[in-house]
Structure formats: structure tokens, C-alpha cells
Amino acid sequence: MKADTFKEENEIMVQDTTNLLAPATGAVIALAKTSDPIFSQGTMGDGFGLTPTIGKVVAPVSGKISMVADTKHAVGIVTNEGLEVLVHMGVDTVGLKGAPFTIKIENGQEVKADDEIAEMDLDEIKAKGLDTTIMVLITNSADKISGLDVTEGEAKAGEAVATAYLKTAEAEDTSSKKLSYPELASFIIKNVGGKENVNNVIHCITRLRFYLKDESKANDDVLKNQRRILDVMHASGQYQVVIGNEVTNVFDEVVKQLGPLDSEAAPAPEDDGKNPVSKAFGNLIGFITGSMSPIIGVIAAAGIIKGILALLTLPQLGSLLSVKSTAYITTSAIADSAFFFLPVLVGYCAAKRLNSDPIIAAVIGGVLVYPQLVEWGKAFKTMFEVGGIKFEFLNYTYSIFPMILAAWLAKKCEDWLKKWLPSYLQMIFIPLITVLVVSALTLMVTGPIIQGVANGIAVFINWLVHASGWIGGFIIGGFYQVLVIFGLHWGVVPLVAQQIAGTGESALNAIICSSMIAQGAAVLAVAIKSKKENLKELGFASTISAMCGVTEPAVYGISLRYKKVFISGCIGSAFGGLVTGLMHGTMYGFTGGLIGFSSFFNPKHPTDLSSFYTFLIASAVTIVVSFIVTWVWGYNDSMVQGAKVAKKKRPGSK
Numbered sequence: 001m002k003a004d005t006f007k008e009e010n011e012i013m014v015q016d017t018t019n020l021l022a023p024a025t026g027a028v029i030a031l032a033k034t035s036d037p038i039f040s041q042g043t044m045g046d047g048f049g050l051t052p053t054i055g056k057v058v059a060p061v062s063g064k065i066s067m068v069a070d071t072k073h074a075v076g077i078v079t080n081e082g083l084e085v086l087v088h089m090g091v092d093t094v095g096l097k098g099a100p101f102t103i104k105i106e107n108g109q110e111v112k113a114d115d116e117i118a119e120m121d122l123d124e125i126k127a128k129g130l131d132t133t134i135m136v137l138i139t140n141s142a143d144k145i146s147g148l149d150v151t152e153g154e155a156k157a158g159e160a161v162a163t164a165y166l167k168t169a170e171a172e173d174t175s176s177k178k179l180s181y182p183e184l185a186s187f188i189i190k191n192v193g194g195k196e197n198v199n200n201v202i203h204c205i206t207r208l209r210f211y212l213k214d215e216s217k218a219n220d221d222v223l224k225n226q227r228r229i230l231d232v233m234h235a236s237g238q239y240q241v242v243i244g245n246e247v248t249n250v251f252d253e254v255v256k257q258l259g260p261l262d263s264e265a266a267p268a269p270e271d272d273g274k275n276p277v278s279k280a281f282g283n284l285i286g287f288i289t290g291s292m293s294p295i296i297g298v299i300a301a302a303g304i305i306k307g308i309l310a311l312l313t314l315p316q317l318g319s320l321l322s323v324k325s326t327a328y329i330t331t332s333a334i335a336d337s338a339f340f341f342l343p344v345l346v347g348y349c350a351a352k353r354l355n356s357d358p359i360i361a362a363v364i365g366g367v368l369v370y371p372q373l374v375e376w377g378k379a380f381k382t383m384f385e386v387g388g389i390k391f392e393f394l395n396y397t398y399s400i401f402p403m404i405l406a407a408w409l410a411k412k413c414e415d416w417l418k419k420w421l422p423s424y425l426q427m428i429f430i431p432l433i434t435v436l437v438v439s440a441l442t443l444m445v446t447g448p449i450i451q452g453v454a455n456g457i458a459v460f461i462n463w464l465v466h467a468s469g470w471i472g473g474f475i476i477g478g479f480y481q482v483l484v485i486f487g488l489h490w491g492v493v494p495l496v497a498q499q500i501a502g503t504g505e506s507a508l509n510a511i512i513c514s515s516m517i518a519q520g521a522a523v524l525a526v527a528i529k530s531k532k533e534n535l536k537e538l539g540f541a542s543t544i545s546a547m548c549g550v551t552e553p554a555v556y557g558i559s560l561r562y563k564k565v566f567i568s569g570c571i572g573s574a575f576g577g578l579v580t581g582l583m584h585g586t587m588y589g590f591t592g593g594l595i596g597f598s599s600f601f602n603p604k605h606p607t608d609l610s611s612f613y614t615f616l617i618a619s620a621v622t623i624v625v626s627f628i629v630t631w632v633w634g635y636n637d638s639m640v641q642g643a644k645v646a647k648k649k650r651p652g653s654k
């Protein structure tokens with residue numbers, strides 16, 4: 001599909017078009033010149049005819065096969081734009097009961113333009129005294145197109161011979177319309193370049209993350225202008241569409257409409273304007289995002305459960321629940337399972353991101369947390385010894401980075417084996433060899449190295465945050481949400497998870513928590529102060545989301561559109577981080593925002609409430625400062641709303 005610009009009634013307007021290809025080699029003729037009176041009068045819709053000289057018939061458009069006639073003389077195709085295209089082979093050939101036709105496709109099959117769909121025996125049709133002309137008709141022309149240009153004359157199969165002018169989007173302005181989930185999904189797919197431009201799509205808590213073949217085909221401005229889309233971003237090798245809290249429902253509909261995807265990655269352009277270091281960093285962040293984002297919600301939920309358990313065991317509340325009770329042990333197992341089996345979850349998600357076998361990766365993760373190996377890891381049992389160097393089992397429960405590397409190694413191993421193993425051996429021997437090799441390599445070499453480095457980094461960051469006190473808290477609190485704007489916070493997320501896994505706490509996450517609350521308080525001030533109904537609705541909804549640890553609806557929906565609101569929130573979170581750092585607060589779970597209060601209870605020492613008190617004071621300071629600064633300085637209804645996000649143009653973009 002392309003855009004043609006033409007003048008109409010002294011105004012310039014842009015209209016979408018789609019090309020129709022010659023269905024066979026032969027002579028293209030206007031529909032009015034065909035011998036069938038029904039077709040020639042346009043009763044069945046606009047189109048053209050072609051008198052074939054060769055019997056091979058190809059698809060004139062890309063789309064899904066919607067109909068194959070029992071008599072094999074007609075095939076229907078529905079395009080991504082909704083065009084219903086009928087390929088009718090011959091005139092009055094229905095009476096031949098399929099004898100001269102060989103169908104090459106099946107009903108429901110996806111085809112690309114120029115794919116072979118049928119074979120005609122031209123001599124047999126002529127022997128019956130019938131016309132061999134192939135009709136290509138757009139049967140829903142009245143609804144979908146405003147005109148059709150046809151180029152008559154000789155043409156080869158697969159050549160563009162007609163242009164259909166689609167009815168323009170101006171016919172219905174959807175920018176202010178609250179689209180349903182199916183309508184929104186269709187709108188997004190169309191404006192990211194259509195299904196054919198999508199390699200893969202995943203989602204995190206608030207964003208659809210597309211991996212596109214060509215990002216330049218996406219229409220940023222149209223997407224941003226839709227009221228149910230907060231923003232679009234180009235980051236980490238992804239085309240990100242920020243939806244907010246309803247992202248899961250939209251994602252489900254997008255996946256349903258996209259159907260099976262061609263997951264083969266498109267070749268990178270020779271020069272995309274990025275240096276190798278920048279590209280490598282973007283790919284790394286994208287890989288981490290794809291591996292971690294699907295499980296963040298589960299980890300956060302598990303953290304809340306653990307915090308509530310700690311709360312129920314507090315002596316100050318009368319120890320409502322005994323740590324030795326069946327209820328406590330069972331509920332604790334439910335909460336711990338997400339962390340205990342984290343390598344399995346991470347491996348599965350990482351493999352999905354890499355388009356490799358997720359089951360193989362999950363099995364490797366299962367090896368790392370196998371109970372007997374876990375017990376040996378806790379006891380530092382030696383696997384073997386070489387030259388006085390002991391290779392010991394380690395405990396990989398709660399770990400992330402060793403499994404991410406293992407998933408990447410599994411992908412490389414699978415790809416290599418597919419090249420060298422005969423197809424009849426692949427089903428058994430690819431899993432067998434991959435699991436054995438990668439599991440052994442991870443247990444003996446990469447796992448100990450990666451785990452040691454990760455634990456060291458986690459301990460160092462915790463120490464650094466504690467040691468820096470209020471200075472570190474002030475700086476981190478003030479600038480963390482800037483990372484969220486560019487999607488760089490995904491580089492921090494696994495570090496926080498590793499901290500909690502390795503040390504049982506994260507001082508860094510305690511500061512990050514204040515930044516979430518701050519943005520919620522800032523947009524709450526906007527919601528209360530503003531007299532604009534739409535802004536009030538979005539403000540209150542975004543406040544709830546931010547207080548639950550998800551700031552994207554607040555940041556992209558309001559804060560960055562009125563930039564002083566974002567700055568006001570950053571000022572509030574800086575003071576909240578200052579208090580947290582000054583009081584050496586820490587967090588024992590993954591959840592952020594006010595909903596994460598239970599994660600400030602120390603599960604190992606229930607009577608120690610110092611971090612919880614820190615949370616209460618820091619949250620109060622954060623809310624008060626963010627709210628007042630926004631109310632006094634950050635927002636008023638006379639302010640002009642800016643673009644949802646102002647970003648630099650990508651190299652090569654128009």
C-alpha cells in the first residue's frame with residue numbers, strides 16, 4: 001500500500017491506495033469489454049478482465065482466502081484493508097464442474113500477492129466453446145473504494161495493472177472516538193504498517209511492543225492522535241504503543257487479528273544512523289524487556305502476598321497468623337513459587353522473544369531449580385575438581401541473568417542443529433542435545449560466573465544506595481522517571497529483582513517507589529484543579545494506576561503533555577527519595593507505589609518496622625510536595641497542551 005497525492009476541488013489531500021496485480025500472463029481489458037453482462041455492467045463490483053495466454057493463475061492481492069468454489073472456477077480473497085476480491089476464471093465455466101481447474105490453495109490460507117492460487121487448462125475451456133477471460137472484481141467496491149484505475153494491454157502475471165483508491169480515513173475521524181478493543185486493535189495494526197510489517201508483538205504492563213520490519217511505515221502522528229493511545233515510542237529495537245491499564249485487552253485483540261506471524265526478523269538496514277555500541281545496547285535492553293516484562297505482574301503479586309504474610313505475623317497486631325500454621329506455609333508457598341521457579345519463567349519468556357523453542361528453555365530452567373541440585377547448591381557440593389579448582393553447585397532459585405544467557409545459548413544451539421541434522425531426527429535430537437549441552441554449560445561455566453557477577457553488582461548497588469544516604473536518594477528519586485520515558489528502566493528492573501533474590505532487600509526499589517507515588521500525586525492535582533472533563537477522567541484513572549506502581553498512563557497521558565506537571569512530580573519524588581535515603585529505608589518485595597506498602601515489612605524480622613515507617617514518612621512528603629508544586633506552578637487550565645511526547649526524528653525518517 002502507498003499514498004498518492006492528488007488535487008481535488010483546489011485542495012490537496014492524501015488518499016490510500018492498493019495495487020491489484022495481473023492474475024495471469026495475457027491482455028488486460030476494461031471490465032465493460034468483458035463478455036459476461038453481469039460482470040461487464042459492474043453488478044458484482046468494480047474490476048477488470050484479463051484474457052490469459054498461460055494457465056498459471058496468481059493472487060492479485062495479499063490477504064486471506066475467504067472462498068474456494070466447489071466447482072474450482074472462483075476464489076475469494078479478503079485483504080488487510082478489507083477489500084473483498086473475487087478471482088473468477090472463465091465465463092460460464094461453472095458448468096464444467098471443476099474439470100479444467102487445479103486449485104493450489106485452501107480456504108482460510110494466507111497468501112501474498114503473486115502467489116500461485118490455481119492452474120487453468122485453457123485448451124480444455126476453449127474446446128468447450130467457452131471464454132477463458134479471468135475477472136478480478138472488488139465485490140464490496142461501494143463501501144471500500146472511491147475509484148479504480150486500470151491499465152489495459154499486455155501484462156505478465158504479477159505485474160501491477162490496477163490501482164484501487166480506498167475511501168479515506170477523513171470519512172471518519174477516530175481521534176476523539178472511544179474505540180472498542182477490536183476497533184482499536186484494527187486501527188493500531190493498520191497504522192503500524194499492516195500485518196505484513198509485523199514480525200512479532202509482545203506487551204508489558206502498559207505498552208504494546210511491536211517488532212516491525214520497517215518502522216518508517218508506521219504512522220506516529222495518527223496513532224498519537226487517538227484518544228485511547230497515550231503515546232508511541234521508538235526504543236530498544238521496538239515500536240512501542242503506550243495504551244495504559246487496558247493493554248492486556250488490546251493485546252489479546254491485536255494477536256487475534258494478526259493471526260500467525262512471520263517471525264523471521266527483517267534484515268537491518270545497511271545504515272540506520274546508529275553506531276554499533278548504541279545498537280548493541282538497544283538490542284540488549286530489548287532482549288531483557290522481552291524476557292522480563294511478561295512476568296513483572298506475577299512477581300509483583302507474589303511480593304504483595306509475602307508482605308501481607310509478614311503483616312499478619314506482626315506481634316504488634318497480635319500475631320494473627322503463626323509462621324508454623326498450615327495456612328501460612330501454604331500461602332507462603334504460593335508467593336514463593338514465582339521467585340523459586342523464576343529461571344523457568346524467564347527462560348520461557350526469553351525463548352519466546354528469541355523465536356526459539358520455549359519448552360526447551362523452560363526445561364533448562366527446571367534443571368537449574370531441580371530440588372536435589374538446589375540442596376547441593378546450598379551445601380556448596382563439588383561437581384568436580386580440575387587442577388585444584390573446585391566446580392561447585394550453586395543455588396539458582398530466584399536468579400535471572402544465568403537463565404537469560406542460557407536461553408540465548410539454547411537458541412544458537414537449536415539453529416546450528418537445524419542446519420546439520422536431517423529433518424527426521426530433529427524432533428528428538430534437537431531437544432536432547434540442546435538441553436544436555438546448555439544445562440551442563442550453565443551449571444559448570446556460565447552460571448557460576450554470571451551469578452557471581454550479578455550477586456556482586458546487587459550487593460554493591462545496595463551498599464552504594466545506603467552509603468550515599470540522602471544524596472543518592474535525592475538524585476535517584478528525581479531522575480528515575482526520566483528513564484521510564486525512554487524505556488531504559490527495563491535495564492534497572494532485573495537489577496532490582498536480582499537484589500531481592502540475592503540479598504532479600506532493595507534500597508534502590510524503595511527510592512523508585514517514591515517516584516511512582518509522586519507522578520500519581522502530580523496528576524491528582526491536575527484532576528482536581530482542572531475543569532476539563534476529559535482531563536479529570538484521565539487524571540483520576542492515572543492517579544490510581546500510579547499509586548499501584550504503573551506510571552505510564554500518568555506520564556504519557558498528562559505529565560509530559562504539560563511538562564511542568566512531570567517536573568513537579570520529579571521534584572516531589574526527589575524529596576521522597578531524600579527522606580528514604582536519609583532514613584536508610586529498604587524494600588523486601590518488588591511491588592511499587594502505595595499498593596506496595598506490605599513490601600516494607602521485613603519478613604525475617606517482623607518486629608523491625610523501621611522501613612515501614614520510612615515508607616509512610618517518605619510517601620507523605622512525596623505526595624504533599626508533588627501536589628502543592630503542581631497546584632501552584634505545574635498546571636492551570638489556560639496552559640496549551642503539547643504533543644504527547646516530543647522526540648527527535650529518527651535518521652532517515654520523514
